[in-house]
Amino acid sequence: MTRFVKALAAIAVVFILFVACKGPVESTQLLINADDCTGCGECMEVCPYNAVEIIDGDAVIDPSLCHFCYRCVEQCPEGAIY
Amino acid sequence: MKTSIFLVLLLLPALAMAVSLDGWMDFQTGGDSLSPEMGRLDLGGLLKGGNWSLVIHERYSHEDSTGILPRILNSYSRTDVDFLIEAGPVRINPDVCWTVDLGDNKPEMVLPGQAGVAYREGFIRPGLSLEVDIAENYHLFARGLYWNRDLKQEDGYDLAWTESRVSGGLSCETPGLTLSMSGLWHKTNSDLIDYESTWSRFDIALSTKPQSLPANFYVTGDVTYSFYGGTNYLGDDLADRFTSRIRFVRMIVPSLAVNTTFESVIDYDGVIRSACNSVESRIVYRFMRSRDITSSVVLFGKLSRSSIRTERAGVFSRINLYRGLSLLLEAEARVTPTSVAGAGPNRKRYVFGPGLEYQFGTTARIWGMFEQERTNLEKNQNWWRVRAGLEFYPGSFSF
Numbered sequence: 133m134t135r136f137v138k139a140l141a142a143i144a145v146v147f148i149l150f151v152a153c154k155g156p157v158e159s160t161q162l163l164i165n166a167d168d169c170t171g172c173g174e175c176m177e178v179c180p181y182n183a184v185e186i187i188d189g190d191a192v193i194d195p196s197l198c199h200f201c202y203r204c205v206e207q208c209p210e211g212a213i214y
Numbered sequence: 215m216k217t218s219i220f221l222v223l224l225l226l227p228a229l230a231m232a233v234s235l236d237g238w239m240d241f242q243t244g245g246d247s248l249s250p251e252m253g254r255l256d257l258g259g260l261l262k263g264g265n266w267s268l269v270i271h272e273r274y275s276h277e278d279s280t281g282i283l284p285r286i287l288n289s290y291s292r293t294d295v296d297f298l299i300e301a302g303p304v305r306i307n308p309d310v311c312w313t314v315d316l317g318d319n320k321p322e323m324v325l326p327g328q329a330g331v332a333y334r335e336g337f338i339r340p341g342l343s344l345e346v347d348i349a350e351n352y353h354l355f356a357r358g359l360y361w362n363r364d365l366k367q368e369d370g371y372d373l374a375w376t377e378s379r380v381s382g383g384l385s386c387e388t389p390g391l392t393l394s395m396s397g398l399w400h401k402t403n404s405d406l407i408d409y410e411s412t413w414s415r416f417d418i419a420l421s422t423k424p425q426s427l428p429a430n431f432y433v434t435g436d437v438t439y440s441f442y443g444g445t446n447y448l449g450d451d452l453a454d455r456f457t458s459r460i461r462f463v464r465m466i467v468p469s470l471a472v473n474t475t476f477e478s479v480i481d482y483d484g485v486i487r488s489a490c491n492s493v494e495s496r497i498v499y500r501f502m503r504s505r506d507i508t509s510s511v512v513l514f515g516k517l518s519r520s521s522i523r524t525e526r527a528g529v530f531s532r533i534n535l536y537r538g539l540s541l542l543l544e545a546e547a548r549v550t551p552t553s554v555a556g557a558g559p560n561r562k563r564y565v566f567g568p569g570l571e572y573q574f575g576t577t578a579r580i581w582g583m584f585e586q587e588r589t590n591l592e593k594n595q596n597w598w599r600v601r602a603g604l605e606f607y608p609g610s611f612s613f
Binding site for chain 1 (some may be wrong): 275288359363402413458462481488490550
């Protein structure tokens, strides 16, 4: 089991590094890192499209309303949106 | 009627047991050379019985904008009331959240479909969660949320804006591995502007946390494939998304720990494309551990590339001087996109500042920071900022 997990981790690292070196990078949705998000709600307040909501202490983006204005990215004090 | 009697009978034994009360307060205030008023007050309380708990969280927030930065333009209060009751393997969690706009300037919302602008005045959002442990390692969960938003057009007409969100799933946990499948459905509706949008997501996620690794070494990894249904604001189909993340935590010596996370996201909408790659690292060094307040230095850095570029690096230190008194020092550099007109695609900002903190055991903490910020917007701007806060935790009371 441990060997399997180690192998899985190694594959994941190689995969991520491989993908990281590939371009171009083009995102269809913004990403929120729930580990970094403190749920302060500043992203929700600055979003002019009502696309951000705080649910269970974490920011959540509605992909049908987000217009990629990036105000939440600029505002987030933790740098949790990218 | 029968349901009401059943609920009362269910709640009575729970309420008759001994309960404990916890409360907390967090107050932060500040001002800078751009905006004279910033403030936030959080008040919370937790009432806990044998198999139930009630959390009430109240927040008042006020921040002002000078027109230079697109900061918070609003003063509002937010109330969260969260009730949880456990009955054997079942957890029922009704909650309600509402916000009320308190300022004169209502925040604007750009309506979809070029329907103009509306003004936000608050919302009420009831919700209900249900969790069931159906077997030793199997866990079932469901959640429903409903928003009723006060959105008014300039002529005062209410948009009758509502949102519904239903989610649920099943997870299976073993000591080193968790598999979960979950679905989510979200509908947004406004009768006045005849707007309706529905999107959905189905996730298959696998996370691992190896149990037998070298001492003081932790690894967690997770992969998620999300099938999306629905469209974005342009009417294009939402792309499916594959997210992978791996985190390494290594305690090199008891006083030094390193935490690094790699993340990669791939979108698929007929074409496979690299959507986001990021790496984040944090080094924590603790020293003078024999004192009441342990001193620490935290070095952090983060780099992400998606359609946008974000970078962040900095240091935060707390040096204990005498008893509860500590010297704080922060320095941070960030690159983010900016929405400030004419400021270019990326905004670089540098923040530096010292501060002082005093901790009264675990009961209270008072702190103040004096910061200098430099940022390149239309031109290089410099401003200072003073921030201060008080956290208060009186402890737990049983009765």
